Amino acid sequence: MQSKSFIIETLQGDTGGRILIAVLLASCLIFPVFNLFVPESSVFHISTYLVTLFGKYLCFALLALALDLAWGYCGILSLGHGAFFALGGYGMGMYLMRQIGDRGVYGDPLLPDFMVFLNWTELPWYWNGFNNFGFAMLMAAFVPGLLAFVFGWLAFRSRVTGVYLSIILQALTYALMLAFFRNEMGFGGNNGLTDFKDIVGFNLQSDVTRAVLFVITGLILIFVYLFCRHIVKSKFGRVVVSIRDAESRMRFIGYKVENYKTSVFVLSALIAGIAGALYVPFVGIINPGEFAPLNSIEIVIWVAIGGRSTLYGAVLGAILVNYAKTRFTAVLPEVWLFALGGLFIFVTLFLPKGLVGFFSDVKEKMRKKA
Amino acid sequence: MSRFSKMFEGWRGERQWSAFSPEINSREFIDLSHGTLLYLENITVSFDGFKALDKLDLYIDKGELRCIIGANGAGKTTMMDVVTGKLRPDSGTAFLGQTVNLLNMSESEISEVGIGRKFQKPTVLENFSVFDNLELSLHADRSVKAALFARLTGEQRDRIEEVLEIIGLKTERERIAGNLSHGQKQWLEIGILLIQDPYLLLVDEPVAGMTVQETERTAELLTSLAGERSVVVVEHDMEFVRSIANIVTVLHQGSVLAEGTMNEIQEDPKVKEVYLGSTESSS
Ligand SMILES: Nc1ncnc2c1ncn2[C@@H]1O[C@H](COP(=O)(O)OP(=O)(O)OP(=O)(O)O)[C@@H](O)[C@H]1O
Ligand SMILES: [Mg+2]
Numbered sequence: 070m071q072s073k074s075f076i077i078e079t080l081q082g083d084t085g086g087r088i089l090i091a092v093l094l095a096s097c098l099i100f101p102v103f104n105l106f107v108p109e110s111s112v113f114h115i116s117t118y119l120v121t122l123f124g125k126y127l128c129f130a131l132l133a134l135a136l137d138l139a140w141g142y143c144g145i146l147s148l149g150h151g152a153f154f155a156l157g158g159y160g161m162g163m164y165l166m167r168q169i170g171d172r173g174v175y176g177d178p179l180l181p182d183f184m185v186f187l188n189w190t191e192l193p194w195y196w197n198g199f200n201n202f203g204f205a206m207l208m209a210a211f212v213p214g215l216l217a218f219v220f221g222w223l224a225f226r227s228r229v230t231g232v233y234l235s236i237i238l239q240a241l242t243y244a245l246m247l248a249f250f251r252n253e254m255g256f257g258g259n260n261g262l263t264d265f266k267d268i269v270g271f272n273l274q275s276d277v278t279r280a281v282l283f284v285i286t287g288l289i290l291i292f293v294y295l296f297c298r299h300i301v302k303s304k305f306g307r308v309v310v311s312i313r314d315a316e317s318r319m320r321f322i323g324y325k326v327e328n329y330k331t332s333v334f335v336l337s338a339l340i341a342g343i344a345g346a347l348y349v350p351f352v353g354i355i356n357p358g359e360f361a362p363l364n365s366i367e368i369v370i371w372v373a374i375g376g377r378s379t380l381y382g383a384v385l386g387a388i389l390v391n392y393a394k395t396r397f398t399a400v401l402p403e404v405w406l407f408a409l410g411g412l413f414i415f416v417t418l419f420l421p422k423g424l425v426g427f428f429s430d431v432k433e434k435m436r437k438k439a
Numbered sequence: 440m441s442r443f444s445k446m447f448e449g450w451r452g453e454r455q456w457s458a459f460s461p462e463i464n465s466r467e468f469i470d471l472s473h474g475t476l477l478y479l480e481n482i483t484v485s486f487d488g489f490k491a492l493d494k495l496d497l498y499i500d501k502g503e504l505r506c507i508i509g510a511n512g513a514g515k516t517t518m519m520d521v522v523t524g525k526l527r528p529d530s531g532t533a534f535l536g537q538t539v540n541l542l543n544m545s546e547s548e549i550s551e552v553g554i555g556r557k558f559q560k561p562t563v564l565e566n567f568s569v570f571d572n573l574e575l576s577l578h579a580d581r582s583v584k585a586a587l588f589a590r591l592t593g594e595q596r597d598r599i600e601e602v603l604e605i606i607g608l609k610t611e612r613e614r615i616a617g618n619l620s621h622g623q624k625q626w627l628e629i630g631i632l633l634i635q636d637p638y639l640l641l642v643d644e645p646v647a648g649m650t651v652q653e654t655e656r657t658a659e660l661l662t663s664l665a666g667e668r669s670v671v672v673v674e675h676d677m678e679f680v681r682s683i684a685n686i687v688t689v690l691h692q693g694s695v696l697a698e699g700t701m702n703e704i705q706e707d708p709k710v711k712e713v714y715l716g717s718t719e720s721s722s
Binding site: 300303304305307308310311314315317318320321322323324325326328329332 | 523525545546547548550551555556558562563564565566567571574575576581582583586587588589631635
């Protein structure tokens with residue numbers, strides 16, 4: 070009862086959010102039902118491939134939500150969110166790796182294959198505990214959060230902003246990529262972590278597991294959406310937006326701007342980490358490529374195309390752009406990056422408020438005419 | 440290196456207030472027993488060798504309304520930057536009362552201790568309503584945690600209403616600040632300062648771009664605020680300065696050229712030579 074009124078209050082005046090949540094809830098029902106209970110011969114059957122594909126999109130949507138919180142609401146143009154996502158992914162990857170147990174090629178009960186291959190005899194200390202699902206998930210969020218905290222603490226206190234901040238974050242994700250490429254780091258080098266077998270005892274390849282993962286991801290996305298909406302509506306959210314628009318005014322009112330920026334950045338990194346952890350079971354692999362600087366830029370493009378500072382715009386942007394990417398790369402893979410770049414320029418020039426901003430402007434005009 | 444040590448300074452200061460004396464507002468340490476609120480002594484600020492402030496001495500009494508005039512580039516805004524922590528001077532001292540050393544504090548700490556500032560270019564929170572602007576500026580806990588769980592108390596609501604009344608924006612409370620007229624924005628910004636209950640208001644060019652009526656209202660407003668608190672007004676508009684000031688300070692090339700009543704200032708030969716002569720002929 071109370072949670073119901075909380076949801077209603079949170080979504081007050083947020084039409085886009087209500088539509089989004091309705092669609093997500095419907096998907097959480099339709100995808101598994103039409104995948105598991107409608108026979109493959111039927112036209113209504115949804116293939117496991119599609120369940121996996123859209124599951125991935127939901128993870129990207131969560132990541133976009135994280136970026137919108139930092140960029141759209143606090144003006145922190147992070148070009149390093151791919152790093153938080155990848156770190157979360159490695160957290161999940163390490164758990165799944167340890168779940169393989171002695172079913173690996175080398176049959177070592179403790180060491181993952183790549184360690185045996187490197188002639189390692191014992192597990193590095195930082196792999197301890199990752200056989201525990203709860204601990205691994207905690208780390209998948211905590212490590213990105215900690216990195217964001219240390220980075221934010223240093224950067225925001227020294228008042229690094231704008232393009233400098235963006236470039237440093239690009240460098241950060243690039244440095245992490247190079248580090249994770251190294252075999253000695255103990256994260257599987259350039260092959261990354263893969264060949265996963267099961268998650269909390271359920272076979273990762275089975276249709277049912279995929280469907281359940283899809284539903285869990287959808288529900289987490291809804292929950293995080295409500296959480297973010299609640300945050301941005303609070304006094305904290307209004308302070309953060311004011312810092313974005315009039316930073317020095319807020320300082321002179323007496324707000325410690327750096328504390329607010331760090332808080333938002335950490336929160337955003339935690340969400341990105343969770344998104345990364347959810348992503349890995351769908352794709353079955355995590356490798357240093359996820360740290361590629363280009364990935365972080367793509368996230369910014371999703372949010373810009375969907376529409377900044379609305380939250381649901383970020384979700385829409387992530388899903389649409391990635392769907393387009395899937396379609397495009399199937400036909401003309403080499404053109405995709407140009408198309409994405411062109412789209413970004415088009416949106417920046419003609420739709421500064423993104424797709425959702427465009428639609429609400431159109432609606433406004435229609436109302437005025439009527 | 441210096442940036443790093445400053446970073447730690449701020450951190451230490453913050454810890455002191457929050458960890459050892461959570462309930463005590465640092466304002467309570469201000470000692471005004473000598474009747475003087477602000478002491479600026481021997482302040483020098485240079486930009487690439489150019490001295491924007493040159494051994495400036497300035498004292499503001501408790502409850503005083505002081506006007507500061509001076510030609511463009513005289514250093515008026517720079518003086519405010521120093522007092523509010525935006526700029527660190529090359530040399531000199533700045534104290535609030537006998538005890539509070541402003542040069543050790545960050546902008547937010549200085550604001551907490553009771554110095555409010557209106558910018559030369561009116562700056563309000565454009566995306567929010569007039570009411571929200573005041574709510575976010577209320578003298579209250581500024582921590583992240585407090586903001587996450589904040590709820591307006593009846594007392595705070597009354598305080599906002601009171602300030603709305605003072606700045607004459609009662610009927611505009613729901614309007615988005617970005618849509619206010621220029622004059623209304625200036626008043627709102629004064630309200631933003633006022634609601635922080637400051638000891639000292641620094642007001643940079645409050646009537647620039649205002650109509651005659653608006654200017655008169657602003658004069659009334661600022662005069663009514665002095666007494667309980669000190670108000671320092673920087674202005675170019677001589678009529679306005681004459682209508683509100685007891686004591687006027689003339690800044691010239693970063694230091695005080697003359698100080699006194701408006702009449703004394705106008706008779707001062709040095710002032711005639713470098714300042715009033717030129718403005719009077721131009722306006
Ligand atoms: N950040 C800066 N870098 C270099 N020079 C500066 C800087 N800020 C101010 N100055 C210079 O310092 C001098 C004093 O500037 P200040 O803004 O204090 O003048 P002012 O008295 O407020 O003038 P105005 O009436 O035009 O507002 C000017 O010559 C200005 O060009
Ligand atoms: Mg000025």
